Every structure is written in structure tokens, then in C-alpha cells.
Amino acid sequence: MPNPTHEVTIYRLSAAVPDIDAFLETLPGTYLDESASDDIAFPEYAGAGAVAFHWRRAPAPAPWVKAATRLIGPLPHDYETLDCGALLQLDVDGDRYAIGFGSGFRAVPEQFKDHGFGLRFTIRAVDADRVRSVVRRSMTGLGRQDATHVPSGIPIGHIGVSEYTELVGRLAGMVDPDDLGLDRGKPVRVEGSAGLRLRIPLDRDRLVALLRRISEICARTVPDDFAFVEAIAPVRDDWRLGDLDRRLDDRLRDAAGGAGDDTGTRLAAAVPMDLADLAHQARSHLIKIGSAELLCRGDLDLEVVLSRCRLQHRVPPVRALRRGEVRMCEDDEGRRVIGQASADKWLAAAVRVKEREYFLVEGTWYEGGSEYFASVRRKIAGLFRSAPSLSLPAWPDDLGPLPGSGKRGEAVYNEWVQDTLGKSSFLNLDRTGARTEFHGANGFEPCDLLGPGNELVHVKAGRGTEPFSHLFSQALVSAEALYLRRDARASFAKLVRDTSRGARELPEGWRPAKVVLAMKVNRKAPLTAATLFPNAQIALAHLAQTLAGHGIEVEVIAIPRDG
Template sequence: MIAGTMLREHQARREHLTIYLVKDAKLPDEQIVKIDRAKSPYDLKISEGVARLYAKKSSRPKLPDWAPFLVLNQDVPPDLFEGTRSEGAVLLVQHAGALFALSFGMGHHLINLDLVERDFGLRVTLNSIDPLKLRSLDKASHEVNPLHVRSQSARDADIFDLNIDPELDMVHAVTGTSEVAVFGEHISGRDALTINPPATLDDLPKILAEALTRRNRPLPERFAWIDNVHRVRDSTMIECLDDALTDALRSDPRPENLWLGEPEIVDWEMQTGYSFDQRSRTARHRTLQVDQLLEYIAEQGEKPSAALLRSISVHVNDANYQSIKSWTAYRCLYAELPMGKETFILRNGLWYEVSRKFADEIDSYFKRLDAEPVKMPDYQHANEGLYNESVAKENAGYELLDKKNISFGNAYDKIEFCDLVHDGRDLIHVKLYRSSATLSHLFAQGSVSAETFMRHEQFRVKLNEKLPATIKLHDPLARPKAENYRIVYAIATTKELPKDLPFFSKITLKNAIIGLNGLGFQVALARIDIDPDFLKTANYKPARNAVGSANSAVPRRSTTRRGGTQAPPTPPPAA
């Protein structure tokens, strides 16, 4: 009887353990733990290593905000609602040359999370999980406006059963069945490792050592693609990348892999230009370019830096020179910086780390892509619509379909078949390169219209009503032969295509091409040269005393004469 009692007393019960790995094992406790929120620590006895416990200070019980509404002036006992306390603790364990922080209850609020290793739990989990027995994963796309999604399964599932795209999605967390006995049956990982093993305090050293070993292993082949792209969230690493960006901005010559563009899609019909402040003397540029930003910074007597870019605004101006949208210049800057075996990308104010091997694989795909299939006129127009009209009007073989949207009762509602048709074969989609967001829209437009064209009779019937007589379909009810058409993505840019496309745009384009090829279409990429005069043109806000006069409708601008001789710009009005 006594032996049985002692066995029950020492039998390990299942414990919910949330484990963080601290970056630097030599850091003092007061940097890792928010001491002002914790009670005095206690050293605990443990089989190996050193363990110190910090308990969270308890706040005074607080009645819920809705309690007075129910009990004010009512005959109810005063202690009907007891209020709540948020108990929590952190256990720091030094073991195996590493420092771990285990949180209990609300204890994670005591941890300085800037000092823990990012993705520690994720890597341990991926190296410990049965790949066919996943239950959930958290993912985010690396689009300009990323979607954060949790995919769950009621039964054990393979990772690809959870709707993951290895090229377009980044995995942040995984939950599934553990293959490691000391971790228990189930395991989950993000920054922290979460497990429910049967354990006592003396079992911790063995558990922590196993976690550290698995964290340092390469990912299994089935999960290796997860290292292709991931967001940089370590604050120290971000500081280093910002320093490298500052060096790139100040270097001479400046690296070519820097762009300036809108971090999101805006209404091009309403905007007339961009400026870096709203003063009347400041130029309103037709396009965004890094050179313009650096010139502006120099005019302010400053040197470019990542920190300075966070304080400068990029304004979208309407016809009245008013700002209708603005972002920091840091958000508008796109940069690709190779460092060691990896490439780091700044987009929309966030840094991403890209495996160099993965980047090379994407680049090699485009070596098979047709370039310059159609020599198109230079771009020197205020917007794509005017350019398309000019091309169709002044050049033989082109038909204009821009803005001839087709209402169609599916998820896309109104579909634009293409902007231009050339020789009845090339379906051309035109876009002035402003940012990766505009390119994503361009590639999606080509994919959606081509797929709808092939799959839906009713769409072809409505399309045929808008097609010029020279290129009408003989029988819109018959499925077209995709091999008779070529989808052409025509991009107005000064960059070399496809080599100089932003990396994430290359991924989007690659997936669009694969889908179009699967339908039977040929796909090509065309660069539209931008007229140098167009790039140099700038408007200035009219002087206040000109508002309402006949001259107020005429923008002041710098001009460039044909032949390369630049005329002196019209001086901006006094501020």
C-alpha cells in the first residue's frame, strides 16, 4: 500500500510547456524578464543546469465593465462577481550551453520577446513531427497585402492537404503528432515550442536538450522549401539590414536593385503625380524613381538613410495638387540586397530572407521565356489608357479593347479581355511599372481573362459583341484553340525584363505562365521603352494668387527638347 502511494505521488502528469530559446545565453535575467512586473525570484532544484522562477505580480481584482449595468441599485450580494486575476510565471533554465524561458499562464507577458530566437518552436516541430499527421498550420502569402490564414483538419493530414503553396506561402506555425517520446503525443511550434509531455521538473533538462538538438538540424527534405522565403522578424537583424540599405543608398555607383513605387494599388484615374512634401515649390513627378528621392534628400541638406526614409512621406497628388494618399518613403522603397548565401528583400516596409538557391531556380525558369515579341511604341503618356488609344490609332495591326469590360456573373464580375490585340493573335496587357502591386494586378488580369475566355461560352458571346469586325470569333460557342493566341505582358519600364523584375513579381509571373501554358496559350513578355522626356517632366503647384485665374489650369513643368538638349525648367512659384 505504501509503495503504491509513493508511485502515485511521483508519477509524472502531463504538463503544458511553452518553451522559448533566448538568443544569448549570457544575458542577465533583468534583460530577459520584465523584473518590474515580477515578484522576487526563487532558485529551484533541478536534475541538471540552473533554474530560476519568476512569478508575475498579481493585479488587484477588477469587476467586469458590464457589472454595474446589471447590479446597480439591485438587491444582489456585493461579491456576486469576484473579478479576475491573471496569474503567470517564467522559469529560466540554463542547460546544454543555452538559456531557455518557459512561460506558464500569463507569464509570456514577462518575457522580452525581442531577445528570443524567432521560429525556434517551428523548426523543432518540423524536425519532430510525423509529416503525414498534421492538424493545422498558420501561413501568410508574400503578396503586397498578405493574407494570414490558419488551415485546420479534423483528421491527420499531409502539409499539402492544408492548402499550402510552397512558392507563394510562408509557414509561421505548425501543429501535429510528435514522433519524439519526450515531447509527448502532440507538438506545436512558432517562436515558442508548445508540448504536453508527462514530465516533472527533473525531466526538463532532457526535454530542453532534445529540443535544442532538433532546432539545429537541417529541415527534412519534405519541409526544406519552408526555408525558401521567410519574413525577418529579429530586431537586431533588421537593424543590420537597414545599415546595409543605408550603405547602398549612399554608394557610387548605386546598386541597380533599388526601386521606388507605391506599396499598394491606388486609383490612377484620380492622381496626377507624386511629391515628397506638399509645399508649392516641390516638384510633382509623373513617376516614382529613386533618383528623385535622393535629389530631394540632398536639397534638404541630408544624407540618405533607412531612418530618414521613415520620416519622409511620398504623396499621391490629385489634379488640385492635394495629397489623396501617402506613405513613408521606407514603405515605398523596394530593395534586393545579396548577403552571403542569401538575398534579403525590403518590400512594403518589411524585410524578407530568400534562399539564394531558390532565387536562382526562379531566375532560370525565365530563360525559356520569349522577350520583346512585339516592338511597341515608346511610353510618353499620362496613363495607360491614353497610351493604348495612341498605339491603336497610330499603328497598323492593333485593335483597342482597353476599358471594354465584360460583365460576367462569376467571382470576377467585370473582366477586361485585354488592352490591345495585335494581328488578331497577340492579346496584350499593358502596364506602366510602378510597383510589384501593379505587376501582380497585370499578371492576374491576363490569367483570369484567358481562363474565362477558354471555359465560358457566355463570356465569349458577350466578348464577340465588343470585338472589332476584323477579329470577331467565327463561332463564339465553340471552344477556342488556345495555341492560336499568345498572351503578351507589356510593361513600360527602364529595367531589363525579366531579369530586373522584383523577385516576388517573378514568382507571380511564373505561376501565371504555368497556368496559361496549362490552358494551351503561349506567353511572352515585352518591354515598352519610356520616353526620357516623360521621366524628366515635373509639375508644380500654382501660386496662390493664380488660383481661379486662366493660368491656374496650366501646370508649371520642366521640359526637355528633342535631340537631347534640355530646356531650362519653368521656375516653381515662391512658397
């Protein structure tokens, strides 16, 4: 006779709840507290501590009672005809699990759930070639959520998840029963998000053994096929969010820390994802944190943002940041606003807590493991060549605009490169626009320099590697537009011809074959895949992966500093 089973959702309780008394203190005013009658049981489990709650409400059938009785013990006879529920808590080798029957799942307080548990288990246990369903959400700020369901199973690589721009919130697939210690022949279907849904054995010893196997699987290294999932898992635990905000508060109060220090918290300026396409048009930024407004010409100055946060004495710096606003302007005076977002969306942060790394993106905290970032670095390491394919001159420290020019930064360097090496080698196309119906009146900036082999060269300078994420976004928009749209290529060909005054012509049928990201870092440490800010590493990996699908090569070149 086969061993009976019952499908349930298992939750693992976080470290926020120290003991059963703390759990009971949360019940007043909750679903369980509203029950007409409730009771507590202490079933005996070999090798595990157990406590169970059961209750009843208004009349309704309860088909789960027979299964729960095997695991909890005798329940009142009228439970089979009442709206009732049960919650079984098991402490197995220090990991606490909660299993709900009927409406029992409602009695688990949200602040006590380990919200990453179900997904963490699933991506370590599921066969990567037999994924049944994936629910993911875009990180573009548009709130888009997509679901893919394939009842027969499909390799994760065929589902089309964008590894670096989408959050996987739920995943279902098939698991080898031997891996779970179950004596059944067919693969087991599991579904993981915050909780883990699967069929459990209705035998106490077998259930403890299963939970012990679940703990062991959760401790494994995530397979490469699923490594991207944990990189952008949102943090939902209130206690962890509070801890991360407190750490960021401490870092924001540190006036002497600069953009990177030895406290384990790194900060970087960022551009909100829905404004990335407009970044090349920005000439200034208007910062409003607290009552004062400050104008920052050129790129957003992170230190100005941090100093405004530190001056807000009535509220914590993080709260001041979230209440503040940054406006992107297309003029130097901050009068013509082309985009705006809350100030926290203009800041990227990375915090390391023990073996986990957390990072702030678009005002939201995400969790990533060190193994994921190692895999990202491996993917982008090949973009940094020991011998660059193009030779860009060193950026003179004293390079400035001609009198009355008004140009700054990259614009001056790009013009100087063209004047120094000639239009046939590097044609200056900085602050020009290729026009299409899709990209609006101003079009899009195709590149800063057109290389000798018609490479699209994008140039950026910064005090660290942090400002480069939106450079990658700009390069992606440009390359995809020129590859996919005929009107974009026609406009670009005319732009090249007109700007060079006939000295340069794109060949018939041209499409972009190579994108070069030329970056100058004002610091002693060399520019490498490992020294990029984590968010910039992810953006670069996404850029390279996407353009590789079009057959477009990506290379990163460090522009040397003068002297």
C-alpha cells in the first residue's frame, strides 16, 4: 500500500521570531484570533519539536481534516463540516517550518516568514530542463508582470527570462523523488515563492526526514542555470528591511566616507531606469531634499545628494532621501525639466551582511549571493582585453574647452580626439541625434565617436566606475535601434555624411557590428570587471548578452589618464 500524501504549502520562519511565546504575542487581532474556538496541541515528533494550533469558524466543508489528523492528532469531529484550519510548526535541527491546513496559512504572520525560502529551494532542486512555470516582474519601473506555463516542462533557457532585468517571483518544476528521500517512482512537482508547495508524506517520521532534506537542499550552491534568480530577489522581511535602512542611515551620516569606504556599504549615483533614454540630453540636475533646492550642472553629483541628506536633522537620512526629488533638466540653469523621480531612485547602494550582499535599485532593496556576482564577473571578464582593439589617447588632466565654447567633460575630449587623430579615425558625433518616428523629436544619440571600422564608441568619465550604468543603457538603446530599424540606419548614415562633410560614408547595407565602451576612471585602481560597482556589472552583462543575440560585439576600453 503506497504511503499517503497531502499537498500543502510549507513556510520557513525567519530569525525574527525567537520562540513560540513571541509567535503567540502576534495573534491578537489576526485571523487566528478571530476564530470562534481555538486550541493548542503538542504532537510528538522524533528528532523535532512540534506545536500546533487548530480552530473553527462558520460552517463549511474541510476536506483536509483526515490528512491533518495523521500529523497533529485527534481533532474535533465537527471540524469536517466547519470552516476551520490548523497550523503545524516543526523545529527541525534549528530550522522552523510552518505547515497550514485549510485556512491555516493565514495564521502565519508576514513578518515571520522567510520570504525567499520557497524560491530558494526550488531553484536548487528543480531539474533545469523541466521547468513548468515561471512568474517574473520587470525591473523597468513599469510594473509589468509576465507568467509562462508549460505543463509538460521546458528548459529554463527557453522561457526567455531576461537574466539581468527581471525578477523571478515564483517557479515550478519537477524534482527527483530520490533527492527528497521519497520512495516514489515519479518526479515530484514543486512550486516555490515565499512558501513551498508540494505533496508531503502523512507519516511523522517521513515528514521530519523530508524537512531535513529540504534544509540540506536550501544550503546548496545554486546551479549556474538558476544563478540569476537570486541576484535580484527583493527583500520582503520587515526586520531585514529595517536593518538595511539603518545601515544605510549610518552610511549617509558618514560625512567623511566618500562614495566608497571600509564600512561594507558602497554608494553610487544612478539614473532611474525609465529616464535612462533621456540621460544624454541632461545638462543639469535640480536636487530638492528638505526645503532647499540645489542646482548641479552636468552629471548628478552624489556628494551633493549625500550632504543634503545629512543636513536633515528631524528625519533619518533614508527617509529624507525617499521624500526628496531630483529633476533632470536639458539646460544649464535647471529650468527646462525633462524628467524627475524621487531622490532614492538616483542612488545605488551595496551592503554586505555576513555572506550575503544586498543592493538598492530604484529605491527597493534586493538580495544577491556572492556566487551570482562571481558568475557575472566571469561573463564580462572577456570584454576587458589585455590589448584593446582601438587606441584612444590619454585624457589630458588640463584639457578644457576653447574660450566661449561652453563644452565640458566628455564633449571636450571627443572634440579633441577628432582634432588630434582626424575624422577618418574618430568622427565626433557627441550630442547629435539620429531620428526615427519611435524616438521622438530629439531622436537618440547613436554614439560619441565613430571609430575607424565604424565602431560605435561611447565615452564616459567619472570619479569611480559607478556612473557608467546609464552609459550602458544608452549604448543598448542606440545599438538596438540601429540594428532593428531601417529609418534609424538611414538617419545615422546621413548624420555621418553631413557631420564629416562627406569625408565618411557608411557602406551600403551597414549594421552595427561592434560597440566600444570607453571609460576614464579618476582613481588609482585599474578598471576591471571586478572593480565595477555591482549594479554596473549587472547592466554591462545585460548589455553584452542582449547585443550578442544580434551578433554585435561589445568591448570595454579604459581611457588612460594623462601621466
